[in-house]
Amino acid sequence: MELNLGVPSAPLRDGKTSFDAVAADVIALWNAEIDRTTMVAVSRSLAPVGDENGYNNVFFDSNTYGEDMGDALAITITYIDTGQFRHESDIVVNSSYTWDSYRGPLEDDTDDLHRVLLHEFGHFLGLGHPDENFQSVDAIMNSVVGDLDALQLDDTYGIAFNYNVGGSYGGVGDNDDHGGTFATATVISRNDTVSARLGSWDHDYFAVQLTTSGSLTIRSTGDIDTYGYLYGAAGELHAINDQGGDGDNFLMIGGMLTPGTYYVLVEGYSGSTLGEYTLQVSFDSDPAAGDTVGNTFASAASLGLDAETSAAIDYNFDIDYYQVVLTQAGYLHVSSTGDLDTLGGILDGDENVIAFDDESGEGSNFSFRSRLLMPGTYYIEVTGFLGTHVGSYGLTTRFEPVEGELSTAARLMNLSVRTGASGAFGPLIVGFVTEGSSKLLLVRGVGPTLAGFGVTDYMGDPRLTMYDSAQAEVDANDDWIEADDALELALLADEVGAFDLTAYLDSAIQATPSPGAYTIHVEDYDDEAGQALVEVYDADGLNVSGRLLNLSTRTQVGLEGSILTAGFVVAGEGTIRLLIRGVGPQLATFGVTDALADVRIDLFNATPSIIGSNDDWGDAQGDIAAASATVGAFALDAGSADAALLVELSAGSYTVQMKGVGDASGQGLIEVYEIPSQADLLNGNRGGNRTR
Known part of the structure; x- marks a missing residue:
C-alpha cells in the first residue's frame, strides 16, 4: 500500500504523528483478521501516483483523477481485468474536509481519518455496504459514517469469508462438512436425506445426477433459517425459495428438468446463521410435476x-x-x-x-x-x-x-400542475372532473425526481392523497416504490409516456374513479417547502366514453418568485375549445383574504411559444361570461383584474403560467375547462361540473 497522506499541521488526538501512521495502523487491524493475504504499508512512498499504474496509491486530493468527489469523504477505485481479477485499487481521501484521528462519537466539525480508512480498506479487500444489500447490522462497512470506530462482527465475518482457511466458510475452510463450490459439492442421490451443519458465513453445495427427465422437490428441516437454490450444470437457476416450508425452512420444486447434473445450494439467512439442518430431495418422473395449465400461449x-x-x-x-x-x-x-x-x-x-x-x-x-x-x-x-x-x-x-359508438375526437388526456408547496405555501391542491364512465388514471406527486430536470428546490418527500367530491379518501401514497402495485405503476407510466420516477420518495397511485369531481392533495412529509409536480394521466386512451373534463388548482403565487404552472395534453382528431382562467381578485368573494389583486396568464405550446395571453378578462376575445356559464364555472365580476382566454386547440402539449402583475404575491387559481359542443349540450352530456 503506497501511502502518501503526509503529516498534519497539528498533533493528532490519538497520538499518531502522521496520517500515514493512521493508515498503517488500520492496515494492521485488517491484517489481523485475514489469512492467505497481507497488506504491506509503505509510508512516504516514492511510487508514482496515477490510475492503472500498477501501484495501490493512498493519498489526499479533491478529485479522483479529474472527477469531482462531491461530498464523498473518500473513494476507493478498483481496476478489474477481463478475467474479473482485481489488479489495482487506489484510495483517494477528500482533501476538502478537516481531518483528525480520534475515537468515540463522530464530531460535526472534524472528520476521523481512522474510521474512514477502516471503511475504505474494507472496500480494498472486496467488501461492500451491507446496509445497501438489505442487511440491518452494525458494521464499519455500512454506507454512512457514524459513531463506530472499530471493526464489528459483520466486518470480520465478511472478510473471513473472502480470505480465511481455518474455518467453515462456504467450502473454503478445512473444517467444512460439505463443499462450497460445484467442484467440491457433496454427491447425493435423487431421493435422499442428508444431515448438514452451517458455520459462520458457510454455504453447502450438493450434486444430484438425473438420468431421466423429471422434477425435484427439495426441502430443508431444522431450527435454523435457510435459503435454497437449484442450479443446472451451466449455472442456470431452476428454483429458489426462502420460507416455503415449515417455519424458516425452504421448499422448492424444480420442474421440467432434463437428464444431467444439478446442484443444490443451501445457505443461512446471514453470516451469523449457525446450526444443523436436514436436506431432503425427492424425484418425480413427471417433469411438469402435475402441471395442468399450459406454460406457453400455444398451450394456454x-x-x-x-x-x-x-x-x-x-x-x-x-x-x-x-x-x-x-x-x-x-x-x-x-x-x-x-x-x-x-x-x-x-x-x-x-x-x-x-x-x-x-x-x-x-x-x-x-x-x-x-x-x-x-x-x-x-x-x-x-x-x-x-x-x-x-x-x-x-x-x-x-x-x-363498452356500449355505443367509440370516438377518437380531440379531448384532454393529461393534466399537470407544478408550483411551490408545503411550508409557507401550504399543500398543493389540484382538482379535476371526469365524465362519461369510470376510467383508469395514473396520478403522481413528484418531488425528488425533478432534480433530473434541473430543479434544485424540489419537495423532498411528497405525500399524495386523492379525495372525491364528498372529501372521502379514494387512495393515498407516500413512497411509490413501497406500494403493493409498484411494478404496475412503473408499467403504466411507461405505457402513457410518463418519465421514470428515479427517486423512491416520489408518490403515485392508479385509480379507476366513477364520473365526478376529485381533488389531489400533495404535501411534504415533513412540511418542508419545495417545488412539486402533480400529474393526472388518462391511461385509457381514446375510444372511450370516459374523459377528463377540467383542471383547477389554487396555491400561493409569487412567494420566493414562484409562479403557478399548469400543463395539459390534447389528443385525438380535430380541435377542442377550452376556457382558461386565472383567478385572483374574485377569490375574495369566497373568503380568501390574501388573493392576488391583479393576474396575468400566458398560454404556451410545446415549442415553447406564447400563443395566448391575458391580463384583464374583460379585454379577452370571445364571450368569457357565456363560456363560464356553459361549463358551470362561477362568474367573474365585471371589470375585475382576473384573467381569461377562450382558445381552440389541436393535438399537442400546452402550458399555462400564472403570476401576479408587478410580481405581486397572493393566492391564485388556474382553471382549464373543456367547452362542450352544441351536440353535447343538446344531449345533456356536459355542463355544470366545476372544481374550486
Whole structure:
C-alpha cells in the first residue's frame, strides 16, 4: 500500500504523528483478521501516483483523477481485468474536509481519518455496504459514517469469508462438512436425506445426477433459517425459495428438468446463521410435476370472460397461461384468491404487457382492471411471486363491455400542475372532473425526481392523497416504490409516456374513479417547502366514453418568485375549445383574504411559444361570461383584474403560467375547462361540473 497522506499541521488526538501512521495502523487491524493475504504499508512512498499504474496509491486530493468527489469523504477505485481479477485499487481521501484521528462519537466539525480508512480498506479487500444489500447490522462497512470506530462482527465475518482457511466458510475452510463450490459439492442421490451443519458465513453445495427427465422437490428441516437454490450444470437457476416450508425452512420444486447434473445450494439467512439442518430431495418422473395449465400461449387454457377457475403453480418458475377472446371492446377485470403469493398480467398476442399486478387484492393476491381492450385474443399470465412460491390459487375474470359508438375526437388526456408547496405555501391542491364512465388514471406527486430536470428546490418527500367530491379518501401514497402495485405503476407510466420516477420518495397511485369531481392533495412529509409536480394521466386512451373534463388548482403565487404552472395534453382528431382562467381578485368573494389583486396568464405550446395571453378578462376575445356559464364555472365580476382566454386547440402539449402583475404575491387559481359542443349540450352530456 503506497501511502502518501503526509503529516498534519497539528498533533493528532490519538497520538499518531502522521496520517500515514493512521493508515498503517488500520492496515494492521485488517491484517489481523485475514489469512492467505497481507497488506504491506509503505509510508512516504516514492511510487508514482496515477490510475492503472500498477501501484495501490493512498493519498489526499479533491478529485479522483479529474472527477469531482462531491461530498464523498473518500473513494476507493478498483481496476478489474477481463478475467474479473482485481489488479489495482487506489484510495483517494477528500482533501476538502478537516481531518483528525480520534475515537468515540463522530464530531460535526472534524472528520476521523481512522474510521474512514477502516471503511475504505474494507472496500480494498472486496467488501461492500451491507446496509445497501438489505442487511440491518452494525458494521464499519455500512454506507454512512457514524459513531463506530472499530471493526464489528459483520466486518470480520465478511472478510473471513473472502480470505480465511481455518474455518467453515462456504467450502473454503478445512473444517467444512460439505463443499462450497460445484467442484467440491457433496454427491447425493435423487431421493435422499442428508444431515448438514452451517458455520459462520458457510454455504453447502450438493450434486444430484438425473438420468431421466423429471422434477425435484427439495426441502430443508431444522431450527435454523435457510435459503435454497437449484442450479443446472451451466449455472442456470431452476428454483429458489426462502420460507416455503415449515417455519424458516425452504421448499422448492424444480420442474421440467432434463437428464444431467444439478446442484443444490443451501445457505443461512446471514453470516451469523449457525446450526444443523436436514436436506431432503425427492424425484418425480413427471417433469411438469402435475402441471395442468399450459406454460406457453400455444398451450394456454381457454377461459371465459366472466369465469372462475382453480389451478396451481406446480414448481418454481412455473407459468400458467389462459386465453380469453373478446368479441367487443371493453375492460377485463382479473383477480386471484387463496394463500399463494401470486402475480398476474394480461398480454396481447405479441407478448406486450397490457396490465400487471402483484398485491392489490386481498392478502398476497393480485387484482387489476385492464385499459380499454379492442376485440381480439388476449392472454392472462399467473406466476408465483419471484418464481419462488408454489401452491394452489383461484382465478376470477369479469368483463366490462363498452356500449355505443367509440370516438377518437380531440379531448384532454393529461393534466399537470407544478408550483411551490408545503411550508409557507401550504399543500398543493389540484382538482379535476371526469365524465362519461369510470376510467383508469395514473396520478403522481413528484418531488425528488425533478432534480433530473434541473430543479434544485424540489419537495423532498411528497405525500399524495386523492379525495372525491364528498372529501372521502379514494387512495393515498407516500413512497411509490413501497406500494403493493409498484411494478404496475412503473408499467403504466411507461405505457402513457410518463418519465421514470428515479427517486423512491416520489408518490403515485392508479385509480379507476366513477364520473365526478376529485381533488389531489400533495404535501411534504415533513412540511418542508419545495417545488412539486402533480400529474393526472388518462391511461385509457381514446375510444372511450370516459374523459377528463377540467383542471383547477389554487396555491400561493409569487412567494420566493414562484409562479403557478399548469400543463395539459390534447389528443385525438380535430380541435377542442377550452376556457382558461386565472383567478385572483374574485377569490375574495369566497373568503380568501390574501388573493392576488391583479393576474396575468400566458398560454404556451410545446415549442415553447406564447400563443395566448391575458391580463384583464374583460379585454379577452370571445364571450368569457357565456363560456363560464356553459361549463358551470362561477362568474367573474365585471371589470375585475382576473384573467381569461377562450382558445381552440389541436393535438399537442400546452402550458399555462400564472403570476401576479408587478410580481405581486397572493393566492391564485388556474382553471382549464373543456367547452362542450352544441351536440353535447343538446344531449345533456356536459355542463355544470366545476372544481374550486
